[in-house]
Amino acid sequence: MPERLNEPPLTASTQNAAPQTGPPLTVAELSESQLLERIFPRLHYGQEHNPSLILGPGDDAAIVAAPDGRTVLSIDTQVADQDFRLEWNNGYRTTGYDVGWKAAAQNLSDINAMGARATSLVVSLTMPPETRVAWVEDFADGLSAGIRELGAPDCAVAGGDLGRGRELAVSVAILGTLGGRAAVLRSGARPGDILALAGTVGRAAAGLALLESAIPVAELSKDQRALMDTQCRPLPPLAAGPLARDSGATAMMDISDGLVRDGRRMASASHTVLNLDAAVLKELAVPLLPAAEVLRADPMAWVLGGGEDHGLLATFPPGVQLPHGFTAIGSVAALAPPDGTGVTIAGMPAATVGWDHFAD
Amino acid sequence: MPERLNEPPLTASTQNAAPQTGPPLTVAELSESQLLERIFPRLHYGQEHNPSLILGPGDDAAIVAAPDGRTVLSIDTQVADQDFRLEWNNGYRTTGYDVGWKAAAQNLSDINAMGARATSLVVSLTMPPETRVAWVEDFADGLSAGIRELGAPDCAVAGGDLGRGRELAVSVAILGTLGGRAAVLRSGARPGDILALAGTVGRAAAGLALLESAIPVAELSKDQRALMDTQCRPLPPLAAGPLARDSGATAMMDISDGLVRDGRRMASASHTVLNLDAAVLKELAVPLLPAAEVLRADPMAWVLGGGEDHGLLATFPPGVQLPHGFTAIGSVAALAPPDGTGVTIAGMPAATVGWDHFAD
Known part of the structure; x- marks a missing residue:
């Protein structure tokens, strides 16, 4: 029914083949x-x-x-x-x-x-x-x-x-x-598990900051353009999910709203605390420096709050050799009520950062 | 990421519970x-x-x-x-x-x-x-x-x-x-098959015409309101699909863009012609008269061109007893090239009527 509401039907002549010249079809x-x-x-x-x-x-x-x-x-x-x-x-x-x-x-x-x-x-x-x-x-x-x-x-x-x-x-x-196997849910992380990341974090957010900046595309370096590309054409690590499942991952989720926000969801579903390693977070910020320096921004905000790289956050039993593509970024701790922060950095509560469609 | 583009994050105070009074939440x-x-x-x-x-x-x-x-x-x-x-x-x-x-x-x-x-x-x-x-x-x-x-x-x-x-x-x-059975496609209609309808046609279109008219809702009769309701809350005959399949339907499709337009799609997929019975079409127009009379409209245009009742158009082998809910509305004929009209009424080509999202 739709267009009848707004627009008259097109005449027969406009339904014909595209003109060879003139404005774009x-x-x-x-x-x-x-x-x-x-x-x-x-x-x-x-x-x-x-x-x-x-x-x-x-x-x-x-x-x-x-x-x-x-x-x-x-x-x-x-x-x-x-x-x-x-x-x-x-x-x-x-x-x-x-x-x-x-x-x-x-x-x-x-x-x-x-x-x-x-x-x-x-x-x-x-x-x-x-x-x-x-x-x-x-x-x-x-x-x-x-x-x-x-x-x-x-x-x-x-x-x-x-x-x-x-x-x-x-x-x-x-x-x-799932090819006959069990799904890896958000709810299976256990105290003592290794917290690991496949893919990247913060790149799409750094790319977004460049896209919204006043720096013309033509003046961006190759590294800066690559960050912009992650925002426009993200590269989720698709081999990593089934591999993690086969390696015994206890919990897994896609980071689409940011490491801390999504981490809190996993922590909440699993009734645990996810503790991020501060030294690893600093390493994750290094690839973001080409954007952070030119924009005078803090790359750690992108690491912790940036979604849209669609990296995978997963937990593995202690002692397991992490599957190809995963890097340890912290560990899972027991929930210590009344602490409901969900995600800590070197044991300290992480500020809530990340993306929510309706409120921050 | 979304709203960051357009709107500032809400302050913490607005995230709290709905106000008891004031504007709607x-x-x-x-x-x-x-x-x-x-x-x-x-x-x-x-x-x-x-x-x-x-x-x-x-x-x-x-x-x-x-x-x-x-x-x-x-x-x-x-x-x-x-x-x-x-x-x-x-x-x-x-x-x-x-x-x-x-x-x-x-x-x-x-x-x-x-x-x-x-x-x-x-x-x-x-x-x-x-x-x-x-x-x-x-x-x-x-x-x-x-x-x-x-x-x-x-x-x-x-x-x-x-x-x-x-x-x-x-x-x-x-x-x-499909519960282990074969799907009923659009492409299976054969010359000699009975063409049948389950559910209604034209009611949603008549209801749309009332909604777009200058006649206030309060002045509509019960029958007219029922037509309006079909536009706003259609009643597709959900039992009819599996029943038709079990009764040997050779082809089936949902009428969402109009009897003629969708019939042409079935005719094209099946390489046949669908011939509608003129007397049955007139009967299908009767329930639309409460809208047609007040709007001085031709109800047959709604019967032939109106979608959105989501009735089912199906074909059955000759001699089959039609399943509950279906009424015979015509028959399937062999394609006689170069005639590509697809749908005929009492053997005469039907005008193309019905809904297309981009052109008519």
């Missing part, structure tokens, strides 16, 4: 099926010869394999000007590729954090009518590339939904398989 | 976890004693049963001022309950149309900061009631995502099980 100039015809070929990765996908796009719903009789399931939405800016203060323009990649990365990370492997995703894209068709094609390329390059070869794009709105928004729902 | 005054605490109890239906739900909300992802090793999967988004108005021309205000109910109905219908039963859904709600908390609670109640009252007792609300945006939007991804 927008989604308002194509029918939904014409737009899908342009997107589908770009999402073919995973749709062919993919054992996960029993029935792909084109019917009322897709059918996806769930080989062990269970499926892991999550949903996540990105909204323009809330979760990203289309044009940043430093002049960088978020590409469709960035948004597609980030949608894949965020959602794949949630599956990874359960110790599972992604089998499929469906995507709902809401677009203002002036959105360029080329942007949407770029989005599809970024989504596809994120799935492939982050290492989720069995994740098929099983279908989706296109619609109009005043603001650009992307919702992705993702499914995964 | 908005989502901007609560943290995400405080808001979730208010929503979760309202979604408990299906989360307790539900065999579909192995792990519910609270971790990085949910875990849902897929007993036959497959899961049916769909996603759908509703955006305010595109898919519904918060306030209509005739004075009706869309409630949170309406939006929650409609999100459940639309998505449950997609699972129904495959001949499957819903096992779970996840919901992503994007809200402007001024959204009232009471509206969100009402949304959760409507979602829950839609699942229960439409007849999807095994569908658990497995989790979700809350975020801010300038416009209100709801994305739901839904999973279902």
Whole structure:
């Protein structure tokens, strides 16, 4: 029903092929099926010869394999000007590729954090009518590339939904398989466990600070641009989740809202305290110095409060050899009521830092 | 990261309990976890004693049963001022309950149309900061009631995502099980099959016309209000999908964009022509007369072009006794190239009517 509310139907003449010259083609100039015809070929990765996908796009719903009789399931939405800016203060323009990649990365990370492997995703894209068709094609390329390059070869794009709105928004729902094994929950950390990190922390936050700064993109160094890239196209360590599960991880979660905030969630779910090692935190801040120095910022705030790198926080039984990709960053202690801080640094309560959608 | 882009963090004092008096509480005054605490109890239906739900909300992802090793999967988004108005021309205000109910109905219908039963859904709600908390609670109640009252007792609300945006939007991804049987696709209609309908057509479109009219809600008759209700809280026939599958339906789909438009999709996928019976179409128009007469509208346009009742269009082998809830509305004919009209009425090509998100 939608557009009848706001906009008159397009005339037949505007439904025809894209003009060879003139202004860029927008989604308002194509029918939904014409737009899908342009997107589908770009999402073919995973749709062919993919054992996960029993029935792909084109019917009322897709059918996806769930080989062990269970499926892991999550949903996540990105909204323009809330979760990203289309044009940043430093002049960088978020590409469709960035948004597609980030949608894949965020959602794949949630599956990874359960110790599972992604089998499929469906995507709902809401677009203002002036959105360029080329942007949407770029989005599809970024989504596809994120799935492939982050290492989720069995994740098929099983279908989706296109619609109009005043603001650009992307919702992705993702499914995964545990391959017959138990999931690694947030609630299993035990006193004495090793606290470990896979992937990075603080880089996306440092990149965000650069994007919002007055320093033009062209003047950024290679290291600074790499931080910006982590914000726009994060690199969650997808091999690490199943590896941690197989190595006996007792608890695990995705760091999307910051080490301290997410750590408090794990501590709370596990009824423990997570104690971060101060020396390790300083080491984690080193890669952030190229941004911190130029912005005169404290890199430790990014280490402790920055989400969106989508690193994995996991706990392992004492004495276990940490799996490839994990570094010890602290330890799990017993809860000592009435102390409810959840996360300490060298035994001292950490300030609450991190991201909440509605309040800080 | 989101709100850091637009809005300063709330001060500690505003995070506290709702004021006893004063303006209504908005989502901007609560943290995400405080808001979730208010929503979760309202979604408990299906989360307790539900065999579909192995792990519910609270971790990085949910875990849902897929007993036959497959899961049916769909996603759908509703955006305010595109898919519904918060306030209509005739004075009706869309409630949170309406939006929650409609999100459940639309998505449950997609699972129904495959001949499957819903096992779970996840919901992503994007809200402007001024959204009232009471509206969100009402949304959760409507979602829950839609699942229960439409007849999807095994569908658990497995989790979700809350975020801010300038416009209100709801994305739901839904999973279902085929219980070991084959899905009913759009592509299986064969010449000679009976074309049948379960549920209604045109009522939601007639209701939309009333909502957009200048006739105040208070002046509507009971029958007219019932049409408006179908637009705001549709009643897809959820028992009909699995029943049709068990009765040997050869093709099936959900009518969400209109009988002719969706019929053309089935005809195209099946390489056939669907011929609608003119006398039956006239009968389908009768319940729409209370709106058509007062608006001086042609009810047949709603019968042929109106989606959103989420009726089921299915084809059955000739001679089969139609399952409970289905009425014969025509027959399937062989494709006679170069005729690509797809849908005919009493053998004559039907005009293309129905809903497309981007063009008509």
